[in-house]
Amino acid sequence: MLNARAWQKELTRDPLQSVYLLAGEELLVIEAGDALCRRARELGYTERVSMDAGSKFDWNELASAGAALSLFATRRCFDLRLPSGRPGRKGAEVISQWCAHPPADTILLIRCTTWSRKHAAAWSRAIEQVGIAVQLTPPSPDKMAAWLGERLRLRGLDADADALNWLAQRTEGNLLAATQEIDKLAILCPASSRLLRTTLETLVLDSARYDAFGLVDAILLGDSSRAMRVLRGLRAEGEDLVPLLGLLVSQLGVASRLASATDFSAQARLERLWSTRQSQFRCALGRQGNARFWQRLMVWAGRIDRMSKGQAHGNPWIETERLLVAICQPRAAAGLAKV
Structure with a gap:
């Protein structure tokens, strides 16, 4: 081929x-x-x-x-x-x-x-x-920055190496997400602009609304205040909770497998995690490294999913807030889960 x-x-x-x-x-x-x-x-x-x-x-x-x-x-x-x-x-x-x-x-x-x-x-x-x-095939991690640079040039923009590496880390190999960010930059920036990392951070983060991946970043890093702001922002924007719960469950599953693994780095490679995401999971597992904890949170998220579909009693958005607090502050929130 x-x-x-x-x-x-x-x-x-x-x-x-x-x-x-x-x-x-x-x-x-x-x-x-x-x-x-x-x-x-x-x-x-x-x-x-x-x-x-x-x-x-x-x-x-x-x-x-x-x-x-x-x-x-x-x-x-x-x-x-x-x-x-x-x-x-x-x-x-x-x-x-x-x-x-x-x-x-x-x-x-x-x-x-x-x-x-x-x-x-x-x-x-x-x-x-x-x-x-x-x-x-998608570009390998070491080629992602170059791929982004070429896409930017096609849109009449340029960026230095530091900016491209930052954008590559943020999009984590997700080509669709990367393309959407570049489309956004093409709208926000004058033609022939040369973008620096500080410019990208301001434009991308400020215009990214309350995105679901930003929520994942916050909870893995244990930033409960930011997590609450993002979640409430998503709710205010009319986001559907079901896909968000699906994303949370997938990340909780990754955390559970990493916690169970004897070799974190080897398991991270199997999960195809970028270095930035690996650091975030290390932070999360540093707060709570018991695989059963993460498995219980997956069960909890499943119950919230049933609430959002009308198959169980309760307010799914409030319960999601409680779940996020449990992820960010495992010890302080030990009594929050009801699974």
Whole structure:
């Protein structure tokens, strides 16, 4: 499979290939697929047909559409979204047959946002024989700052190394979050601006509202005052509590596994934690290192989730405040939990 750099060269081809497979990180797959569709349109593929190949997708629809002539006698681009990267037996058969006899004046684009070596099969190899397969992987932690710098330059901005490293740490490899921050900066900053870390800290933090990740930062560091401000701000903004609880449960699970591990660093690598997040978890476990404590908090969060859905009695927002206090101040809040 090609890499992202080789993919950029492929977009300049004329004519285009008949079949494309884009697989990997969701944001990168979306952007690469959209770029291909724009290029196809420039070259006269004016009819675009989008299909979502979920678990109940009828693969005969794709086969029939490929065999049928265009109603408008135009060149066509079929945009097939296959998130799982697994078409099943029928889907693999249809794709392989398509590759064996590609329809004239037609492009088939398949987007997969889940991919590993285990996904490679006869159907993907058939694509590589007649078209192009590209694996789009996120930048490694040591390359994240450079990736952010390139994205900023595309938006007419620049930043020094310290600013880029700070932004990389804040977004922790989350490409969607990083892109949103850059979009925000492009709105707030004049074109051709050179951004320093102090500027980024002010703009990003001040405009970040009361974000859920900021809440996680606060509770892991034991900053109960900040945690309360963020939580109440989220409530005032009309945020749904259920997704927030899901985030809290996931972080409590990480804390429980780290507390149970004999080797913190090894477990942190398994959890794919950035250095900043590792430091925050070390701080949290320094306050309470018993894995059972974190497991009890997960049960507590589950009860709050049921409250928010009307399946248990109580005020879920007030109970969430109590939960956050317990995380930030385990000893002082020993009597708060009722699980």
